[in-house]
Amino acid sequence: MKFDEVAILLACHTFQDFPVHLAGADADGLLAAWTALWHPLLIANSRKMPTWLRVDTLPSSDVARLVVLPPCHENVAADGLSEQVTSAGGRLIRGLTDRQEILAAARADWATDDAVDDELAAEFMALGYAYLQIELLTKRMRYSTRVLETAFADNLVSAADCAIAGDAEQTMTLLQSCYDFLSQERDHYYAVDVYLLDFALTAPTLAGEPLQRQLGGPTPTNVILSPELLDTLSSECPATWQALQTALAEERLAIIGGPTSDTEASHVSLATIDRQLQLALAIYERRLGQRPQVFGRRTFGLSSALPQLLLRHGFAGALHATFDGGHFPEATQAKSRWEGDGQFALDAIMRAPLDATQPQTFLNLATKLSETMDMDHIATRGFVHWAGTVSPWFFELQRATRYTRSLGKFVTVNEYFQETYDPGIHERCEAHKYRSPYFDEQIRTDCPTPISQWPTYWQRHLTLQSGLNAAALLALADATE
Numbered sequence: 201m202k203f204d205e206v207a208i209l210l211a212c213h214t215f216q217d218f219p220v221h222l223a224g225a226d227a228d229g230l231l232a233a234w235t236a237l238w239h240p241l242l243i244a245n246s247r248k249m250p251t252w253l254r255v256d257t258l259p260s261s262d263v264a265r266l267v268v269l270p271p272c273h274e275n276v277a278a279d280g281l282s283e284q285v286t287s288a289g290g291r292l293i294r295g296l297t298d299r300q301e302i303l304a305a306a307r308a309d310w311a312t313d314d315a316v317d318d319e320l321a322a323e324f325m326a327l328g329y330a331y332l333q334i335e336l337l338t339k340r341m342r343y344s345t346r347v348l349e350t351a352f353a354d355n356l357v358s359a360a361d362c363a364i365a366g367d368a369e370q371t372m373t374l375l376q377s378c379y380d381f382l383s384q385e386r387d388h389y390y391a392v393d394v395y396l397l398d399f400a401l402t403a404p405t406l407a408g409e410p411l412q413r414q415l416g417g418p419t420p421t422n423v424i425l426s427p428e429l430l431d432t433l434s435s436e437c438p439a440t441w442q443a444l445q446t447a448l449a450e451e452r453l454a455i456i457g458g459p460t461s462d463t464e465a466s467h468v469s470l471a472t473i474d475r476q477l478q479l480a481l482a483i484y485e486r487r488l489g490q491r492p493q494v495f496g497r498r499t500f501g502l503s504s505a506l507p508q509l510l511l512r513h514g515f516a517g518a519l520h521a522t523f524d525g526g527h528f529p530e531a532t533q534a535k536s537r538w539e540g541d542g543q544f545a546l547d548a549i550m551r552a553p554l555d556a557t558q559p560q561t562f563l564n565l566a567t568k569l570s571e572t573m574d575m576d577h578i579a580t581r582g583f584v585h586w587a588g589t590v591s592p593w594f595f596e597l598q599r600a601t602r603y604t605r606s607l608g609k610f611v612t613v614n615e616y617f618q619e620t621y622d623p624g625i626h627e628r629c630e631a632h633k634y635r636s637p638y639f640d641e642q643i644r645t646d647c648p649t650p651i652s653q654w655p656t657y658w659q660r661h662l663t664l665q666s667g668l669n670a671a672a673l674l675a676l677a678d679a680t681e
Contacts, residue, residue, distance in 0.1 A: 201310055203246045203290065206237045206266040209255040209281075211273045215339045215573040219272070220564040226272035227559040229297030231329070231593055233268040236302040236327030240316050240360035240371075242266065249353040252327065264289035264666055266306055271295055292648045299325075322599065323375055324360070329562075329593070330600040334382045336566035341573065343389045352381045373479035379604040386606040390573050393606035395616055396601065397582040398422060399456070399553050401498050401523060402429055407437045408589025415443040415453060419598040420612045423587065424456045424496050424519075448488070454612035456519055457484055457492035458501060465501035467654055469661055473505065477513050494519060494613040500526035500638070504631040507540035517617040518548040520629075523584060525637030531627040534572055534580035539626045547617055550627055553582030562593035569608065577623040580616075581608065590655050 212218050222230055236242075237250035246266070250484040253259065255273045258281060267285050269277060269292060278284075285292040293305045331347070338345045359374035398421045400414045407429065414421060423444075433441045459465070459476035459503035495510050496519030505527050510518060520538055522528065531550035536546035553566060554561045561568075561583070572579040583594065601610055611619070649656075 201291070202264065203242075203250055203266040204263045205251065206242050206246050206306075207251045207253045207268070208233050208237060209258070209267060209269045209273060209277070210252050211255050211276050215335045215345075215652075217675045218336055220336065220567055222563060223560040224271055224559070225297060226270075227563040229272060231559060231563055231596075232299040233270045234332055235325040235328045235596070236299045236306070237266075237268065238325045238331075239303055239306075239321055240266060240324050240363040241314060241321075242306060242348035243324070243357055243360035244314075245363055249356050257345070258284055259282070262288050264504055266290060267292050268296075268302060268306075269294040271297060280476055282675070298399040316366050317368070320363050320368055320371060323372070324356075324363070326596050326599040327356075327375055327378055328383055329596045330379065330604065330607060333566045333569075334385055337569055337607075338389070340566055341389045345385065346388070347381055347385050349383075350381045352378050352585060355381075368446055368454055379600075379606070380565065382606045390579075390581070391481070393605060394573065394579040394581070395620070396597075396608040396610045397549070397553065397580065397613060398610060399424060399582055399584040400587040401584065402426070402587050404429060404432060405526065406587045407440055409432055410438075410586070412440050412443050412588075414587040415440070415447045418452070419601070420452050420610045420615070421447075422453075422454045422494075422613050424498050426497070427457065427460060427480040430455075430457075430483060430487050435467070451612070454614045455484070455488070455492045456494050456613060457481075457498035458495050458497040464636065464638050465506070466503045466634055467638065468657065470505050470509070471665070473503075474512075476508055477509060481513060484637060492516065494617065497522060498677060499524050500528075500636045502526075502528045503634050504629055507538055507546040508542055508544035510546050511544055512585075515546065517612070517613065518546055520548040520550045523551045525641070527633075527635040529627070529629050529633040532575075533578075533623055533625050533676045534576040534577045534626075535620060535623060536627040537622065537630045541631070547622070548582065548627075549582065549613070549616075551580070551582070553584040556583035556585035556590045556594045559591050559593055562591060565597070565607070577625070578620045579608075591627045591657060610630055 219230065221486065243250065255269065255276055256278050258278055265285060265288065267290060274294065282292050293302055295303060296302050335345055348449070355374045355377045359371050362371040362374060398419065400421055402411060402423060402425050414423065433444065444453065457480065459473065459480045460525045465473050481491050491514065493516045500522045502520065502522060518538060520528065530552060534549065534551045536548060536550045536620045537545040538550065539545040568581055572581055596612065597607065600607060
């Protein structure tokens, strides 16, 4: 079946009011519909770049269109939509949120055996996602788009023809030229890099295949790994351990580390935290032959006392966020100098990362990028998720960033702190701005001593400290006699 045009129906007037507010299944379905139309078979069939039309006023014409109506817009669709599309020789696809199902419906009853390698087709659909985000980003940065004034559309159709002909090399050359046009578009209003950081949380239950998937990808990643789990990987998970060593050797991976995962840093003494850091760093050194350059942990462990300890132990930076509850202050800049007690300051990523498991994160990506471009001296966006568990649209973003920096570039935290400059802004984070979740958690889990354990700890700590001080004085007295 031959189409003159392939289009998605949207409830908006321009990219300015594009429905980026959608979440969950609605966001998933909208992205699936948008990217499905960028399949090379559909592009070659229509001889045009995919487009979009208003859902409430379909143009009255005899154009044979393949039209996709996302379920989230069913309630505002124009009356007689189906009849209008089919009477012109077109096809309406509605009620589907899965990309493969949309593609199957689009190709139903086709009288052609043309096929394209799945991996090559995925490159086209990632380009479609990147194009959407650049159009949205351009509007949010208060500029007018120029992409369609270039050879973007012509090169896209030519790339689709090459893909069907099986010429993968020429296909990728043409797709790269399309990505170059997107890069030029963004360079008109923001010509410096946007840094993207992938943060993977770990747990013993993820030490096998999920963590191996995380470590095996080509995109730079950062794994928050406790010393206990590192010990487990080295002794009990040989495949994961080998993947970790390979990723480190290829500089695709940075380990973010800290003290033992059960250290309740906000409740214990500075000496205890210092000792726990010493023990943890010894484990990293023994297992990896190197220490983490960046501090971070999954469980709550931030306090105003940390900067001086981290500087003492040689950390180059910190991830100023935790992921299991509690409250910590956010800064006015994505990267700042984290100033704690005693005016000690350390470079830190001071803005909490986005949830990489939610489709709305990637539908609304352009908004988040425009915010950091507008507000931050060093434009930065992080994404956090459990190792091996992400939204499929995260892979779409990762794929696109292999060919263009228009949406940012993924880096490890080690690269980030080496490449970026000191913005000259210090964020003074006072002790009362950190509130741990431990007390609430212990109440919920029926801990028998949620309050009394801490006076007991401090009594023992002070008793031990007094004993050590007395022993030191005696040793000093003996030495002077």
